[in-house]
Amino acid sequence: MLKCPYCGHQEWVGALFCQQCGYPLWEEVARAEAQRPSPVNGKPAAASRRRKTAISRVTLRLPDGHTVTLQGSGPWLVGRPTATHQPDLDAQALGARHVSRQHARLEWRRGGLYIVDLGSTNGTWVNGRRLTPHEPKRLHDGDWVRWADLEAQVLFDAPHTQTPSPSQEDLAS
Amino acid sequence: MSAFDFSQQVNYYEVLGVSRNATPEEIRAAYREAVRRWHPDLNPAPEAHEYFLLVRQAYEVLSNPKKRQAYDRTLEQSSETSEMGGTAPVERVRAPQVRVRVSYSLIPPLEEPQLWYAFLIIRAPWAPPRQPRPLNLWLLIDRSSSMRNGGKLALVKEMVAEVVRLLRPTDRLGMIAFDDRPAVLLQPTPVHKRAIFLHALSQVRPQGGTEIARALSVVESVGGRSRGPHLVWIFTDGRTYGDEARALHLARQWARQGVICDAFGLGEDWNEAFLDRLTGLTGGSTHFISGLSMVKTLFPDLIRRYHHARVRQLNFTFDLSPGVKLRALYRMGPEVAHLGVEPPVALGVVGPQERWLALAEFELPPLYRLEDGARWTVLDGTLEFLPFRGRPYTEPLRLEVHVGQGPRSVPPKVVRHAVERLTWYRLQLASRAAWRDGRLHEAQQYLSHLAQSLNRRGLGRMARRVQQQALDLERFQRLEPEAEKDLEFGTRMLMLPADVYEARQRGQRGSATRSPSK
Known part of the structure; x- marks a missing residue:
């Protein structure tokens, strides 16, 4: 069986998309394949080709100074745990009480880190602006994100940021 | 897969799949299509390269008027010596017809x-006919009392008028009105007398319920020996009661006789699952008619396809x-x-x-x-x-x-694309099933996942519609019948090839603004 990394639904091997949330499972399989050591030189098979879309570690800094590092390469679900499903960032464990079960998702896409609000009840804010549900927004290193009553600064190395990120100006104003 | 026999004398017209009297435009179009099919970069089949060279060779000769004339002369000479087998009614395109792409080999x-x-990507082994084929079309028109509502009968009359307009004088059209009892309005009649049809239609008055099987049994005798396709089109707004099994049995018989049945649903109460099965058994399809401009984009496509069926x-x-x-x-x-x-x-x-x-x-x-x-x-x-x-x-x-x-x-990519669209279609099915079982939260989850997936693929307009329905589901705790039809046929249309989808979308958008409100 395959487990959907997004919603946790169990699918048969060979499924290309999750039947419960539509997540492209084939991408996950291809990614795992690319990281598998090649029998020839012991290096990940597609390491050289993948270099361009290199992704860095994502860390969240909470207002009290604690930091949380997100495991793996994403996408990461932010939410509250349910009986069947554990989110990647457990807001409840960090003391938040108004975060939805499936609140938002963070993911690498085209070399950038994006955040999507998943239609949460109490909303997601980036630098004080509320996001439109289901519309991905690109994050910049140092952005402040608030999921209902959980707030954190998102820190990551952005290998491809061109100009100084506009979010810094947003913060200053 | 059939192998292409290179040792045989090739016919350039057959290579491109065009007729002997094809216009330069037709030849160019056929060439373009052949290049797309056979370019070695696009087609991994081992014979693709050789066939591609042949396609280029054929185009070089046929696109040049002088060379073409000379080539035609050589063809005439050789046909005199070889046995032609009568009139050579159809031209075979001797090329592999079937391509299969699989998720994992x-x-x-x-x-x-x-x-x-x-x-599966399947191409017909023959070139399209030079002349449109004569059609034999029966229209089955639902006149049950519910047709009175919302101007549906008026829309049906417009639909019939559109069919009459699109048919050619050599086509034959018959009409049956049905409720609990079918009545033949008009036996199949050549279409050159257009006024007859509209007159016959004016006698339709809404009454009674919907019983499709009885109406179908009247047309039972349609499959004849005529050269063109035999079609049955059902225009309905209702559910048939208790006679489904009989109707499906008839559909199976028709399929054996080569009759194709299409259905067109109006309003939101008709039973798409049943009509889907019925039409599917005959190789036809079921459509949701949201308004007149939808008809104006869909019907010409369908009639043209049947006129030029391979x-x-x-x-x-x-x-x-x-x-x-x-x-x-x-x-x-x-x-x-x-x-x-x-x-x-x-x-x-x-x-x-x-x-x-x-x-x-x-x-x-x-x-x-x-x-x-x-x-x-x-x-x-x-x-x-x-x-x-x-x-x-x-x-x-x-x-x-x-x-x-x-x-x-x-x-x-083609497999991913197709499976993704099927997944979307199933997400809305799952949502509607969950709603019917009273699992509201789940139904809503399915819809918002669907909206996200659509967004991810840049289908923002459709995503917003789905999102709106998810919100309505939360607010009013119910899914309206028209919302269900919108989900069903909105996601279904996404399974079409992209260009067809675009054209149909434009048609439907037009009808959303123009059709009278329910």
């Missing part, structure tokens, strides 16, 4: 069952290997249809520039007992192309996988 030998997908029907028969289950079979072009999984499956007809597209979803049994590197047959079948004249043409179709441990390839 290498399957790991697991102790658990697996899913496997095959996408075959009367394409039948797909097959045997599955032990343990294999065909979970679902969807036609994704030229019209979307949920086909049956019991052979023979009728795939319907295609128009001049069209191909059949179909997605098959299989369950494979545990394969751990097989040796590494073994070839294993999933499906062994035959495609049977039935022409309007002459003998059927059959093409073997065998789907195989290699079993073994090895790196998993990335599924081809």
Whole structure:
């Protein structure tokens, strides 16, 4: 069986998309394949080709100074745990009480880190602006994100940021 | 797959799949299509390269008027010496007709069952006819009392007028009005007297309920020996009661006689699952008519396809290997249809520039007992192309996988695309089923996942509609019938090839603003 990394639904091997949330499972399989050591030189098979879309570690800094590092390469679900499903960032464990079960998702896409609000009840804010549900927004290193009553600064190395990120100006104003 | 015999004398017209009197534009269009099919960069088949060279050679000769004339003369000479077999009614395109793309060609030998997908791209073995084929079309018009509401009967009259406008003088059209009892308004009549149809239609008064099987049995005698397609089109707004089994039985009989049945639903109460099965058995399709401008984009497509049909029907028969289950079979072009999984499956007809597209979803049994590197047959079948004249043409179709441990390839784009669209269609089905069971939260979850997936693919307009329905579901705790139809047919249309989808979308958008409100 395959487990959907997004919603946790169990699918048969060979499924290309999750039947419960539509997540492209084939991408996950291809990614795992690319990281598998090649029998020839012991290096990940597609390491050289993948270099361009290199992704860095994502860390969240909470207002009290604690930091949380997100495991793996994403996408990461932010939410509250349910009986069947554990989110990647457990807001409840960090003391938040108004975060939805499936609140938002963070993911690498085209070399950038994006955040999507998943239609949460109490909303997601980036630098004080509320996001439109289901519309991905690109994050910049140092952005402040608030999921209902959980707030954190998102820190990551952005290998491809061109100009100084506009979010810094947003913060200053 | 049929091999192309290079030793034989090739006919450049057949290579491009055009007729002897094709215009330069037709030749150019056929050349472009052939290049897309055979360019070695696009087609991995081993014979593609050779065939591609042949296509170029053919175009070089046929695109040049002088060379073409000279070539025509050589053809005439050779045809005098060779036996022509009478009038040579159809031109065969002697090229491989079937292409199959699969999700994974290498399957790991697991102790658990697996899913496997095959996408079929099928081209007719004959060129389209030079003249439009004469159609024999029966219209079955629902006149049950519910048709009175919302101007539906007026819309049906407009639909009939549009059909009459699109038909040619040599076509024949018959009309039946039905409620609990069918009444023949008009026996099949050549269309050159257009006024007759509109007059017959003016006598339709809404009354009674909807009983489709009785109406179908009146047309039972339609399959004749005429050269053109035999069609039955059902215009309805209701559910049929208690006679489904009989109607499906008739549909099966029709399929054997080569009759194709299409259905057009109006309003939100008609039973799409039943009509889907009925039309699917005959190779036809079911459509949701949201307004007149939808009709104006859809009907010309359909009539044109039947006028220029390359075959009367394409039948797909097959045997599955032990343990294999065909979970679902969807036609994704030229019209979307949920086909049956019991052979023979009728795939319907295609128009001049069209191909059949179909997605098959299989369950494979545990394969751990097989040796590494073994070839294993999933499906062994035959495609049977039935022409309007002459003998059927059959093409073997065998789907195989290699079993073994090895790196998993990335599924081809066409397969990913098709399976993703099927997944979307199923998400809305799951949502509606959950809603009916009273699992509101789940129903809502499915819809918002669907909206996200659509957004991810840049289908913002559709995503917003779905999101709105998710919100309505939360607020009013119910899914309106028209919302269900919108979900069903909105996601269904996404399974069509992109260009067809775009054209249909424009048509539907037009009707959303113009049609009278319910």
